[in-house]
Amino acid sequence: MSRHDYDDLMRALGRGDLAPVYYLCGPEDILKDEAVRAIIERGLEPAERDFNLDQRNAQGLEPEALHALVNTLPMMAARRVVVIRDIDLWKKKSGPREVLERYLANPSPETVLVLVERAPGEDKERNWAPDPTLLAGSYGVLVDRLPVDRVPRWLAYHARRLGVSFGEGAAEHLALAADYDLGALRSELEKLASLEGEGPLSRDQVGDLVGIRHGETLEDWVEALISDDTAAAARLGPRVLEQAGMSGVRMVTAIGAALLGLQLARALHDKGNRGGTLERALWERMRAVRPVGVPDWDRFVKQSSRGAESWPGPRIQGALRATLDADLALKGTRISAEAGVIADLTLRLSRVPAHRPGVPTIPAGRAHGDRTVQAR
Numbered sequence: 550m551s552r553h554d555y556d557d558l559m560r561a562l563g564r565g566d567l568a569p570v571y572y573l574c575g576p577e578d579i580l581k582d583e584a585v586r587a588i589i590e591r592g593l594e595p596a597e598r599d600f601n602l603d604q605r606n607a608q609g610l611e612p613e614a615l616h617a618l619v620n621t622l623p624m625m626a627a628r629r630v631v632v633i634r635d636i637d638l639w640k641k642k643s644g645p646r647e648v649l650e651r652y653l654a655n656p657s658p659e660t661v662l663v664l665v666e667r668a669p670g671e672d673k674e675r676n677w678a679p680d681p682t683l684l685a686g687s688y689g690v691l692v693d694r695l696p697v698d699r700v701p702r703w704l705a706y707h708a709r710r711l712g713v714s715f716g717e718g719a720a721e722h723l724a725l726a727a728d729y730d731l732g733a734l735r736s737e738l739e740k741l742a743s744l745e746g747e748g749p750l751s752r753d754q755v756g757d758l759v760g761i762r763h764g765e766t767l768e769d770w771v772e773a774l775i776s777d778d779t780a781a782a783a784r785l786g787p788r789v790l791e792q793a794g795m796s797g798v799r800m801v802t803a804i805g806a807a808l809l810g811l812q813l814a815r816a817l818h819d820k821g822n823r824g825g826t827l828e829r830a831l832w833e834r835m836r837a838v839r840p841v842g843v844p845d846w847d848r849f850v851k852q853s854s855r856g857a858e859s860w861p862g863p864r865i866q867g868a869l870r871a872t873l874d875a876d877l878a879l880k881g882t883r884i885s886a887e888a889g890v891i892a893d894l895t896l897r898l899s900r901v902p903a904h905r906p907g908v909p910t911i912p913a914g915r916a917h918g919d920r921t922v923q924a925r
């Protein structure tokens with residue numbers, strides 16, 4: 550069978566279509582959970598689920614038990630639904646896997662089997678691919694991450710379900726503060742739903758509740774650095790670092806990704822691309838490379854394109870070296886020293902115009918640990 554995406558699955562279920570076997574794979578586990586719930590709701594009435602719904606984990610599931618699960622007849626219902634999670638734990642030549650492959654060749658018309666694969670880790674996501682055998686014998690669904698422009702809509706839908714309402718800009722700020730991570734957003738929504746109060750939550754209220762105020766996100770710090778607003782970056786660095794779940798390494802990784810985007814944008818700029826042409830060319834490269842760890846491609850492209858003019862190649866190379874120095878320093882220092890490393894990196898990445906008052910300059914030959922760093 551052919552591969553589909555999450556939207557294809559939801560449209561098919563909306564039409565009442567059910568496949569005998571589903572294979573849910575890809576990086577977004579939260580949407581896989583929602584897909585499983587939607588398949589169950591389409592396949593079984595609530596009163597039928599006690600006897601006709603089985604949800605198991607692949608680990609510890611013996612071949613005989615798997616055979617019985619998928620071949621048992623439904624009880625007082627038209628079908629059974631069997632959900633098996635973490636199927637990637639089965640080795641290709643294992644007993645359960647052999648039972649599964651035989652079943653895929655001739656699935657029961659009275660069973661809807663849902664196979665759920667765990668998300669690949671970030672280190673494996675770039676080279677990950679669906680299992681071709683499972684894909685060939687099922688309605689395969691690649692459950693990718695939601696585009697960032699759809700995350701606020703996802704958030705608003707689930708907020709309504711939980712009785713939470715947002716004012717202007719509040720849902721967008723929450724999505725940004727959670728780095729567009731659906732798992733983190735689901736957790737925050739559950740917290741918000743437990744609060745007593747009336748009326749929609751404002752953007753400032755959301756910022757207070759999640760501990761990340763508007764204009765003080767990791768992305769705002771990166772934007773200040775790329776835009777040469779050193780004063781703002783120096784002010785934001787400590788505030789971002791003290792946020793829940795934040796670390797110096799995460800901040801350095803974010804600026805490193807932004808610098809690589811600048812490097813690509815500058816290379817295209819030097820070939821004569823400007824304005825909208827530069828943005829389109831950068832979009833084409835992004836689609837080809839599909840970089841991991843960049844949730845908001847639109848913001849990334851615009852930021853890189855804007856910064857290309859003021860970030861020539863030698864400056865970018867120096868900034869990347871400074872970022873690598875900071876990464877090494879953070880991995881070899883105490884957490885209490887992270888603020889100093891981030892502040893140092895902020896200054897090393899700055900290019901302060903001489904006419905701009907009130908912003909510190911970098912003294913030549915400033916000591917950095919046991920090394921001496923020459924100012925650019």
